[in-house]
Amino acid sequence: MARQRSKWICQQCGFSQSGWAGRCPECGAWNSLVETVEKSNNSKRKTLKPGKIYRSSEVKISERGRIKTGIGELDNVLGGGLVAGMAVLVAGEPGIGKSTLLTQVAMANPGVLYVCGEESASQVVLRVKRLEAIIHKTRTPGFLLFESTNTDEIESEVEKLKPGLVIVDSIQTLTTQDLAGTAGSVGQVRECAHRLTLLAKRLDIPVFLVGHVTKEGNIAGPAVLMHVVDTVLWFEGERGQALRLVRAVKNRFGPTDETGVFEMTETGLSGVANPSRMLLAERMEKVPGSVVSVVLEGTRPMLVEIQALTVSTQSPLPRRVATGIDFSRLQTLVAVLMARVGLHLGNVDIFVNVTGGIKLADRGVDLAICLAIASAFLARSLPADVAAVGEVGLMGEVRKVTGLERRVKEAKKMGYKVASAESGRSVAAAVKKLLTN
Numbered sequence: 001m002a003r004q005r006s007k008w009i010c011q012q013c014g015f016s017q018s019g020w021a022g023r024c025p026e027c028g029a030w031n032s033l034v035e036t037v038e039k040s041n042n043s044k045r046k047t048l049k050p051g052k053i054y055r056s057s058e059v060k061i062s063e064r065g066r067i068k069t070g071i072g073e074l075d076n077v078l079g080g081g082l083v084a085g086m087a088v089l090v091a092g093e094p095g096i097g098k099s100t101l102l103t104q105v106a107m108a109n110p111g112v113l114y115v116c117g118e119e120s121a122s123q124v125v126l127r128v129k130r131l132e133a134i135i136h137k138t139r140t141p142g143f144l145l146f147e148s149t150n151t152d153e154i155e156s157e158v159e160k161l162k163p164g165l166v167i168v169d170s171i172q173t174l175t176t177q178d179l180a181g182t183a184g185s186v187g188q189v190r191e192c193a194h195r196l197t198l199l200a201k202r203l204d205i206p207v208f209l210v211g212h213v214t215k216e217g218n219i220a221g222p223a224v225l226m227h228v229v230d231t232v233l234w235f236e237g238e239r240g241q242a243l244r245l246v247r248a249v250k251n252r253f254g255p256t257d258e259t260g261v262f263e264m265t266e267t268g269l270s271g272v273a274n275p276s277r278m279l280l281a282e283r284m285e286k287v288p289g290s291v292v293s294v295v296l297e298g299t300r301p302m303l304v305e306i307q308a309l310t311v312s313t314q315s316p317l318p319r320r321v322a323t324g325i326d327f328s329r330l331q332t333l334v335a336v337l338m339a340r341v342g343l344h345l346g347n348v349d350i351f352v353n354v355t356g357g358i359k360l361a362d363r364g365v366d367l368a369i370c371l372a373i374a375s376a377f378l379a380r381s382l383p384a385d386v387a388a389v390g391e392v393g394l395m396g397e398v399r400k401v402t403g404l405e406r407r408v409k410e411a412k413k414m415g416y417k418v419a420s421a422e423s424g425r426s427v428a429a430a431v432k433k434l435l436t437n
Helices: 072-078 098-107 121-130 132-138 151-161 186-203 224-228 275-279 327-341 363-378 404-413 427-435
Strands: 005-010 033-039 087-092 112-116 144-147 165-169 207-211 231-236 243-251 259-265 268-271 290-297 300-312 320-323 348-354 386-388 417-419
Touching: 033 186, 072 231, 072 243, 072 259, 087 098, 087 186, 087 224, 098 112, 098 121, 098 165, 098 207, 098 268, 112 121, 112 151, 121 132, 121 144, 144 151, 151 186, 165 186, 186 207, 186 224, 243 275, 259 300, 275 300, 290 363, 290 404, 300 363, 300 404, 320 327, 327 348, 327 363, 327 427, 348 363, 363 386, 363 427, 404 417
Parallel strands: 087 207, 087 231, 112 144, 112 165, 165 207, 290 386, 320 348, 386 417
Antiparallel strands: 005 033, 231 243, 243 259, 259 268, 290 300, 300 348
8 A cells, every 4th residue: 555645734823844843943833843644545445426516405314313422421411422423532641541431332332333443342241251241131142352552453344344433442553654753743643533534434334542631631632633523522520439420522513501310330420310319328417618519510400518627837838739720710708708709718728629539610619619618717517408509609699500400409409409690699698507506
C-alpha cells in the first residue's frame, strides 16, 4: 500500500511545512503544528457516497429506532439509546470505570466487536469473569475481541465482519500508517477518530471510542476530536467512592441535560434508581456545618449534603478549600457572608465539601453553602428536615432557580421541606430564621 504524504500544518494560521517545529515560523504560536495527511494514494479506500441535494419534505426518516445498550441509565443519557452510525466518545479519568461500563455493554448485546488497544484480550476476559453475575442475568453470547492498534486493520476487519456495535479502547492508542507520528499525538488521534467516524456512518454501525483526560481534567488530544464525534459522554466520580455520574457534554441525537447515575459494585456498574437515598445514607443530623440541598442533574433532582468546617487560623491569609464546588464561587459566597450577613470570617479557615465525591455546577446550592458555613461558624445546627435551595447574588439576595417544583417534589418524597427564595428573601434573613432560633 502506497504511503500517504503528510505535512505539518499550523492550527492557528494555516502555515504548512514538511517537518515538525515547536513554534510556528509564521505566527509564532507554540505547539500548533499538527501532522496532516496531504494526499491519499490508496485507491482501494472506500469513500462516502457522492453528495446529493434533498428536498426536506421528501427526506425519509429511518424507522429502525434506537438501539438499546442493555443499560438503562446509559440509554437515558444517550437520549433513548444508540443511533445507527453514531460515534460516541466516552471520556474520564483512569480507573473511573469506562472500560467496565463498555464491557457490560458488550456483554449485553450480540454481535459486538471489542478492539483491545490498551489491554490484551486475556485482560478483557479477566474483567468479564469478574462480571459473571451479569452474564448469568443477560444470557447473551460472548463478543469478539480484536487485539490491534492499527486503524487500517480495524477498518478492514469492521468492513469484513460488519458487527452490530464497535467498541475501541482507546482512541489514544491507535495509529495509521499514513502518518509518521506516534500513538497519542494530535495528528494520529484526529485522523484515526475521523476515519472511524466515517466508517461508522458508511456502514451504519454505532461506535464507542474511549478517550483519556489530561492532568487538567480535559479530554486529551485535539479539541477537534469533540467536533468529529456525534456524542461526548463525560464519566466522573472519585475512585474511592461508589458513586459514578455519566453526563452528556454533547449529543447530536438527544438532549445534553441528562445524567446517568451508577454505583460501582463487585459485579460492575449498576444503575441507581434513587441517588438521593444513597447520598444521604450516612448523614449525621443536627450537626453544625451540615446542610441538605436539592440539585438538578439534567432533568433529575437529587438531594446532596453540603458540609462546612470553620477553624481559627494564625495565618495572615486564611485558607479556603472547596471540594466538589467551584473555588471562585466559594470565595464569592464567603465575601457575601462577610459583607451582607456580618459574619467575621476574615480570621478563619473555611473548608467546604460535597459528600459522595460528585462535582456540582448548579447555582441552586449557593444558599446551602452559605448556611453550612454560617452554621459551622455559629456552632448551631439547622433543623434536620430542611433542604436549602437558591442562588445567592452579590447583594445577599436569594434568587429562584430552575426546576424548583421538581426539587420541592423530590425533597418532600425524602421527608424534607425546602427553604428557598420563596421562604427567605436574603441570606441574612435565612441565617436569622434557621440558625438563631
